[in-house]
Amino acid sequence: MDVVAWITAASLAAWVWLLLCQGFFWRTDLRLPPRAEPAAWPDVCVVVPARDEAAVLPDSLPSLLAQDYPGHAEIFLIDDGSTDGTGDVARALAERDGGLPLTVASPSEPPAGWTGKLWAVRHGIALARAREPEYLLLTDADIAHGRQSLRELVASAHAGGYDLVSQMARLRVASAWERLVVPAFVYFFAQLYPFRRIAVRGSRTAAAAGGCVLLRTEAAERARIPDAIRQAVIDDVSLARAVKGSGGHIWLGLADHVDSVRPYPRLADLWQMVSRSAYAQLRHNPVVLLGTVLGLALVYLVPPLALMAGAATGSAATAVLGGLAWAVMAGTYTPMLRYYGQPLWLAPLLPFTAFLYLLMTVDSAVQHYRGRGAAWKGRTYARPDAAPEQR
Template sequence: MLVLASIVVAAWVYLAVAHGYFWQAGPELPHHVTPQMARVAVVMPARDEAEHIEHTLCALLRQHYPWPFRIILVDDNSTDRTGEIARDIAAEDPRLTVVQGQPLPPGWTGKMWAVSQGLEHAEDADYVLLTDADIVHASSHVEQLVAAAQAGEYDLVSEMVRLRCKTVPERFAIPAFVFFFAMLYPFARVANKRSKVAAAAGGTMLVSQAALRRIEGVSRIRAELIDDCALAREVKQGGHAIWLGHATRATSLRQYPHFRDTWQMIARTAYVQLQYSPLMLLGTVVGMLLLYAVPLALALHTRGITMWCGAVAWVLMAALFQPILRRYQQSPLWGIALPVIAMFYMAATVGSAVRFYRGKGGQWKNRTYPSA
């Protein structure tokens, strides 16, 4: 038991000091930087987004960008008024082009197929901003993204947008989602050319046209469900520079009012992340039990040195969670609940595998995708 307790403490000490400082609530884009001349095209795939589309498009059209700027929305065969609303806005502002998406061909995910069609209309741009239809961008956001890409000579600049965190299920799951994502892909290592870690957040991805041409657009990742990280891997190959940080100027409108919604958010791609591997699933379950459940069990159900080891590990994980909780303006007491939150994530990951083997994995926007 003492050996197990020592392993748990050592694991959290390593995560605290030697894992890219993933727990920090940064980096962030610099403020008040003016970019050099660069043409920007925004490509936005949209399917059944009538609830959000007017708000997000109008926010983009209010950008204070001093150089040529336009928006290409691809209506991915929506069954609601998404396309109609977008076309009404386009009639008032020529910077917006609405493309009617073609039927989904075999071997493509819906989002990647829509993005591919949008890129065909963006070939004259120096940078392409790939964004989702539920993301609201502040008026200076595009300008700051381009300035950061130019200053750092990055082929990809991406941000984890501020996710909605108002309901109890959102407060329970969303800060932890950001924490776990950063643990999996430490942002400092993403920006390090010598590191193989590559990741991006799909809500905001500014990609240079040169990089898109080098990787043949999105055709290589046409079947990927976790398309943002797949794109980052393609762009970073060969030592090219990418950057990932936390957004201060982009916010998601996506709501998760019930626990089943947050469960679905996790289960949709969790087993995809594990490459559909039972061995990786087993390793993930064992790892999460070791990191989160064991410290709680040791602290509450043992005595002596093992109890103190469990308590130290529990305090460490709660402390590392605090910067993200502050970022989302949540109570620090959520740090104490991190073992329970982690077990929820672990159960949803197992549920993701069960869904896959039942032929229901990879569901999104009323489509079910097979493994790539």
């Protein structure tokens, strides 16, 4: 075989390994573990950091206020320097709908070494601890919960002895770009952090989905959350690592009744969502960036290019190997498309979507070296420096 055929064979081998040896990341049947309801329901405090979220709160906050939870639960919405009346909207919704008690509070501007979201979370947790809850639910302002969501999370955590239970919210898929990019986002996340490995004690895989994290208060204190991760741009993964690293038992799976209501109608919106933290995921390391680009090219771009090149040049080996690799790729993507209710003809387009993610990742690095770092809602976070420990 020629060099191109050997490269294509390496791509196919990579896909066979991903199919069989990467924790069956492509399966989408992992839901909340079996749960027996506790005899006495523990107290829970819900912490919602919110910055300029007035537009989405009417679609999300009522779902928290209306939670059907047998124990005591209350909500702390932390208005993180909003300029659009987020706090007023939250109060008006609580007055209109009733339900769980709601406290709206505002912290000071985050000090150096803190991201805005984690500073808001810190403020919310401090208020919640005065109530001495057994659990904290950390959820984003754009997340809508089914009426039984809190009840099911607590029951699963209690029955399974988990210190952290997280559900990957179902992201909005309405526009053409969302259909093309969003399912792939969750697919790539699961490929990096196979859900089945996360719950295995002793495994090095740890991740959570920041939109929905039920955290045992004792575990948060043991792991020094959020102080220990105060600089983290990708705060959900950092949180899970801190909890698991301190001896906690964690779980992550897909959700059926936890949904993001935030729209990403344009490619530019999705681009910003990915690029603002992609280079942070690579630890701001140019060598890791180069390896990632080459790896994405080998795994996702080589198969369709090899199939076309083999067909054009008459190289049967290259065409067959490329076609097989592309077929395995598309096959592993179809469960995620089904989960999102999308047509299966999108599966062969995964190489194009992967190419977009490659460009977003490179753009993330470019923005970092231009001094723009991870930008979100008027704040820019440069590469984290070593910060003095806070005791």
